[in-house]
Each structure stands twice: as C-alpha cells, then as structure tokens.
Amino acid sequence: MDNYLEDNMAKILLAGESWISTTTEFKGYDSFTSTKLEIGCTELLESLKKLGHLVTHIRAHDVPEDFPWSKEALDEYDVILLSDIGSNSFNLSNHVFSEGRPTTNRLELLKQWVLSGGSLMMAGGYLSFSGFEGKAHYSGTPIEDVLPVLIKPYDDRVEVPQGALPEIAVDSQITNGLGKFPEILGYQTVTPKKDAQILMTVDSSPLLVNRTVGKGRTIAYMTDIAPHWASQDFMAWENYGEFFSRCIKWLNKDLD
Template structure:
C-alpha cells in the first residue's frame, strides 16, 4: 500500500469576548484534513496526517525518512514551521534544512503536492515564504514575494485549459471562494486556470513530479459545493496517481 504524508491543515484560535465591564476567553483547535483524508483512504492509500504544531519536530529530518512516503502534501503550512525547529530557534543548534530535503526528495523520484491556503505558496502577509526555499525549485508555479491571496466571497469558477490525465473525465467545476495567485513557470504545465492564473499546474523535476493546486482542499476557500462535489475524490486521486506514476 502506497503511503501519503499530509503536513499542515491545523490551527488554534484564542478569542477574547468583551461584554461591558466583563470579559472572558475561549480557545479552539481545528483541522481541515477531513475531505482529502477521506478521498485518499477510500482510494486505498495509507494516509498519515501531521498537523502544524507537530510538524515542527516530527516532519522527517532525513531523506531516508521522507522516502518512506510515496507522496508528500504541504497544505496550509508555512516554510518557517520546517525551517525553525525548536532546537534551532531556542538553542541555536544546527538541524537539517527540510526544505532542501523536500527538493532532493522530488529530484530523486518523490512526489510533492502543494495545496493552497493562508500559509502555502506565499499566503497571508507573504508569511508562507515558500518562494525563498529550495521547494520553489521543484514547484511548477512561481510563488509571489507578496501576499498572494485572491479572495472571492461572491464565488469564482475554475476552467480546464488542457487535456490531462488529472482533469479528463471530471464534471463541471464547482465554484471556489479564493485562491493563491501564482505565475506559470516554463518548466511547468498549467492544466486548469482561475481568472487566467494557475489553478492546477504540474511538472517533472529530476526523477520525480510535483503539482500545485492553488485553492484549499477544505473550507473556507473550498465551500460545501466543492468539498461535497461528486468528483472531489476523483480529482485528488487523479493527482496522486499522476504524481506517483501509477
């Protein structure tokens, strides 16, 4: 059984409630892996979810550990989470650069899938920072150095632009509520667009492959009509099969 690792897709919120003279606080921990996890598990894959707060220390530190997985997914996780492990940030101890390892993993035959969100690609306030890492070398799109979020509360519909195994046979695209704006690269192939910008792009690097999906795999950019779309599972399974050369 082929193995998939998803890193990211989690967040914690701490809210202050003020009611006149009094105030109180609430906190919540949430994850967004539900739909993509379902797609891959129903498709017969061994799926491992590594939320952001664990990825800092538990995302693989060696190429051998990365190669235990047939596909790596980065979704709504900033580069700093991998670049600043606790030993480095708090004690100035050298640790392997895991962004470099991801690049090497792809070049040596691995599959990389970046999914959009507030901290992938460039993200909110450009805090994703992936364009400044070696991961950019094996992405089929150019990440912007500025905040790349394109918010569409009215809804906007992607368009398939090229025949490809990933999109062939899919039904009509449902609308989305936003995406990360990127630029196409000469060594990549854009197979679907939104507002003329890459929506799905793929590329081959060394012995491996990568794909960029510039909207979310869960709310808020992926509304219910997208997450419950009849071809949701088929889309993500097609991406995995192409990336892993199945």
C-alpha cells in the first residue's frame, strides 16, 4: 500500500486504478518480454494530498488479499473509493480460488459498513459498474444495493471519441463555482434510483449521482478519473482536484 498523509481531512481508501502490462517485442529472429506495473491514479492521489486529504492506495493486484476483511478495518477510513476494479477481485481471494475455503464476502461487508454510516464512491472505467464486456460484474451485488444507481448486467460503456461536455443538472455544493467542465471521452450508462439525486449529466445520461442510504452516503461517477475517458483537457483542468475533493467532502458530511 502507498500512504499519503496530511492533516484535518477525510481518510480515504482508494482501491484499484493500476494494472500490470506484459509486452513481447520481436526483433527479427529474436524476441523478449517485459512486464511493468502502471498506476492510473497518480494525479488524483497527488491532487487530494495537496488539498489535505489522507489517502491510502491499494493497487489492483493487491485487492484480493489486502482490502479490509472486517468492519473494524473499514472503520479506519471515512471514504472508500472503488475505481476500475472488478467485483472478482473482492470475491476471489486465495482462500476461495486457490484453497476452496469459505471466507468473508467483502462486498456484503462493504454494504453493511455503508448502511451503518460509511461512505462509498465508485468511479467509472472498464472494470467499474458493469464495464467492458460486463466483466466488472457489479450488477446484482451488495454494492449495487447501496450505490445510487442500478447497474446493467451487460457492457454499459458509451465511447465518445469526439468528446462530450458534462452538464450540471442541479446546483450543489459539489459543482457550484467550478465553471465549465472539460470534455470527457466516454462514460457508462446507468439508471438512477428513485431516492438518488442526479447532479450532473452527459448527453442526457446521468454522470454524477449521489444518495443517502441508511446512515451512510454514496456517489456514482460514471466516467474515469484518468485517461482515456478523462481527456487531457480534463486532467489539466484547474479544478480537477477540487472537484474530487468536494465529492469526498460530501461523502464525509463536510458538505450538504
């Protein structure tokens, strides 16, 4: 885990947003293979750090074993952020997949933690919500129960290579005063729940949705926090960090 520590703000656990790439290069008769770890949330981590938040990052390949196993461990954090990490990574730990032993259902654990007062945000990506070819597979899970949206049981992506501009649907503490949002290059389609509030849209589809559920709060953000769906203009936007910081503050009940 990587830890980024400052004072006075929410303690955040970000799970996901990394991948391991393997490349084989062919040079005439010979070839060789190289492998590297890539992190997709560096800018977000640094932005939240600069704004005073406390962030712990669990990389995607560490989630099956290192994501919290108990309510007490979850209680170490104010906000859990899931970004580009599929449900299998929570369900198929070594206990289950390698050893065939029952263990804690951490998606159900996370649901109960939210209902008892925790805060959860899911950001979009190829392994968020339903995801690429439906492989994120959050439809029908305990996570869907507490999120502010209903998730499709199949590939839910909309690719917008020409770019699409997010629009503010209602005035809120999260979006007020941030000005025009830069374009994004894709998003996921969902159905907001009846008790949810749509804060932003893109192409008339919900983009930012929040909800109070039980004693907790949840946010669904239907596009990525980094490329490719977050365009270079979005990444360079002066309010990039402030926007996500406000989402965290709302979840932590510092904004209403």
